[in-house]
Amino acid sequence: MADLKSMEPTETLDVLGRVCPYPLVLTKKKLEKMNSGDLLKILCDAPASAEDSIPRYAEKQGYPIEVVKLEDKGYWEIYIQKK
């Protein structure tokens, strides 16, 4: 599996400060509009969304995903490649 976080993302989605479930809702919507092969980078600070619901959604769809936690900044960077 390619290292997603070292690749240039096609688009970046900032959902910092958004309340559950908006991070998931906006991610789902964004991915639906993107093309196959595109890489989406998401900035998210909601633990349940970043660690749980977004990864579960990506796995369900069969999209490769990497979740990187930036502990010093208190948020996550999530990389999802649409298939």
Added chain:
Amino acid sequence: MLALVISGLIVGIATGWVLQRGRYCMNTAFRDVIFINDYNLFKAYLLCLIIVTIGANFLEDIGQIEELRRQAFSPIANIVGGYIFGLGIVLAGGCGSGIWYKIGEGQFNAWVTILGFVIGIYATKNGILSPVYNFLRSFTVWQTPDGLKALSDEQVIELWDKGVDVVPPTLYSFIGVNKWIVIGVLTVIALPFIFRGGVQKPQKGYSWPLTGVLLGLVVTLAWWASEKWGGGARGVSYTGPTQELFKFILTGDTPTWGAMLVLGTPIGAWLSAKGLKEFKLKAPSAEELLRVFVGGLIMGFGASVGGGCNVGHGITGFSTLALASVVATIFIILGNWTMVYFLFIKPMKDMDI
């Protein structure tokens, strides 16, 4: 009193810890079923439910709990209140337990939801909405020796005085079988569904089976601890206890076991979040704060009318197999799905981001 405070706090802390580690938001559990067709959290819910139902009824049978308090069946209130509560939790971005544990993660929006929730409860039970509350809750159905009957409170007391066996209806009294037959059948139906498919281990936090089992054990423990030290078996619930906590803080009422449980929940979640380095104070936009406040108000109204929230009815009440709780739980889920459809699924089709 000291034992009440300490045992309530400890069970609250344990609950908050498990909810945070399991990222166990029941709003999410219900939502994901129709939003992304994912059943993991819902399976955790069912697993928890099986454990609590078996555990609580077992404790009752061996005499560790004198009686599981089963709610009187108030069909209109349970249906209307449950459904409205289900709508509210989606707007609020958290359920009765979710809003308390999210405080422990540093989410300021949860404070705002709780403010709405408690105002909603007071307005409904004691304030301007109390006529609506009293009206909706005035229709009650009881299990009598001659089957289900609609009875007023006065009629019930009259029958009790005559020594007639009038009790809140349950799934098993309704069908007319031993409670263990109902528990057995429900378990046999649920287990294959729960263990269909695999388990992916999350990066951090608990997997769904671990969350379900631990939460089931904690809620069973709560049934027992509240009987032993809390002045009566009540288990884990959030609606009544949230109001009791505010009464304790604002009017100097004696603290209840439930109020201590509510207080312990964010502490447990905070300890867990600290351990995972996930605690961060954060606030959403004013627009979202307003939305969660309104959601909290709606939750307060719905939970008061319905007689409980997703935990009080959905887990603890369901474990008693009271018809009131089973019906309310079904309508909480239907309310959640309705709001998810209108708030997320439908607008997404023409939403532009």
